[in-house]
Amino acid sequence: MRIPEDVRKDIPLTGEVIYFDNTATSLTPKPVIEAMDEYYLRYRANVHRGVHRLSQMATHKYEESRKVVAEFINARFEEVVFTKNTSESLNLVALGLEHIFKPGDKIVTTPYEHHSDLLPWQRLAKKLGLRLEFIEGDNEGNLDLSDAERKIRGAKLVAVQHVSNALGVIHEVEELGKMAKEEGAIFVVDAAQSAGHMEVDVKRLHADFLGLSGHKGPMGPTGIGVLYINEEFFEVFEPPLIGGGTIEDVGLEGYKLTEPPERFEAGTPNIGGAIGLAAGIRYIERIGIDKIERQERKLVKRITEGLDELGIPWYGPRNLKKHAGVVSFNVPGLHPHDVAAILDENNIMVRSGHHCALPVMKKLGINGTVRASFHVYNSLEEVETFLGVLEGLVKSLRS
Ligand SMILES: Cc1ncc(COP(=O)(O)O)c(C=O)c1O
Structure with missing residues (x-):
């Protein structure tokens, strides 16, 4: 089975949107x-x-x-x-x-x-x-x-x-x-x-x-x-x-x-x-849990590198061995809901807010985050598209 291509064929929505809200709920295979x-x-x-x-x-x-x-x-x-x-x-x-x-x-x-x-x-x-x-x-x-x-x-x-x-x-x-x-x-x-x-x-x-x-x-x-x-x-x-x-x-x-x-x-x-x-x-x-884990790790590595390159702070362990396929971040100067709305305009679905973990937000002294979360059907190309949108956003905020 080719990952993620063959899985994507079983999930028609993957051809229509970039779905990075898997922590909330996953897409459904046929x-x-x-x-x-x-x-x-x-x-x-x-x-x-x-x-x-x-x-x-x-x-x-x-x-x-x-x-x-x-x-x-x-x-x-x-x-x-x-x-x-x-x-x-x-x-x-x-x-x-x-x-x-x-x-x-x-x-x-x-x-x-x-x-x-x-x-x-x-x-x-x-x-x-x-x-x-x-x-x-x-x-x-x-x-x-x-x-x-x-x-x-x-x-x-x-x-x-x-x-x-x-x-x-x-x-x-x-x-x-x-x-x-x-x-x-x-x-x-x-x-x-x-x-x-x-x-x-x-x-x-x-x-x-x-x-x-x-x-x-x-x-x-x-x-x-x-x-x-x-x-x-x-x-x-x-x-x-x-x-x-x-x-x-x-x-x-x-x-x-x-x-x-x-x-x-x-x-x-x-x-x-x-x-x-x-x-x-x-x-x-049938896909194999190890392959699912490997694909998500690949995506987390690239997204966290990309966020670092853009100067966008992200949360969770810097030690990526301890980091599952969920990446929370904030674009300085923008409310998480505004970032999520802009991403949605670009066909990218993410979650924003306190994620039903208010004590975590209080501990970090923030009112929420934007959260991109993955499953095995997500691709590196999708992560690049996502980073491209954020890059445009960061540039427009600086100009
Ligand atoms: C860590 C954790 N525990 C519990 C839940 C609750 O799951 P459900 O809404 O399916 O009951 C969630 C949902 O996001 C979760 O992330």
Whole structure:
């Protein structure tokens, strides 16, 4: 497979615009759309509910999709729960573990988290009188690992993102997971920006819980996400939502919950979404995660060099080995939204603003950034076009 040419052929939009907003959501390859079409056109039925053949087929495909996800993150089939997105997955973790905390217990996270991996812990801490502590780090997003070791000591839960959507920094999740496990703390990983862009192996990361979104790196549809629950927590984790599909037996006096994963999936799930997500995972696995990573690294190297040449400050680690395919920057003298609007006039889609990471913006003393973020279908030619537009902009500001 030629990268990115052959991938671009599967994604018609790549021929129409320069899409550099992959951190927000990815474009969708045709095989993903075809897999969902097939469900809606040929075997549209509910799962786990019917003996008729359409329902049997839908159930088979839905559960086969769970298997694809499990293999993708190196989990067991039963440990994969379908959700809406990473935000829902992380909220569910906080709600389902609420009963294990006592006042004064410590939760540790970082100052670089997306709001979805911060607010659930802030709310839990406030409600239960917990201590919420943050691992120190610098303005590039590099964590101080000795401070991490100190803070994680005695913690009950540690929650960290794998990759920052605001700074592009890849955090040392494996090391942090090891520290958490040595302390007997629960380790929660936000893999929203890493899944589909680099290897995510729940065992290697020491994750007890992990959330990811289907619509980002895995190139699936919106509305489908994953919550990985380490089987050791099946009895500890209380399903925040219960009802249809989650039970073994019910009487008017009470109920008995069924086994995972159904125990954690109340109501009719996003069947077409799960099937689309599995098609997305199969698609990126055909390309190869290593090739995806390599292409994004190439683009990051060129874009950061180009920004340096233009005197445009960019954020995140200067050490590009720690920099994922997300580059935040600011054109001095221009608001990030104005830069994004000018880029849009030139057919280039980027994100601007605080990127749901306000504490990061506050730490850097800025109100936002412009963010260019990549996937495997982005090309060096697109980066050159993008840099050309910025060059014109910088020149016009100087004249
Ligand atoms: C690091 C990180 N965590 C969580 C999320 C939330 O993802 P979703 O909006 O799919 O729930 C995002 C979204 O951009 C993210 O970048």
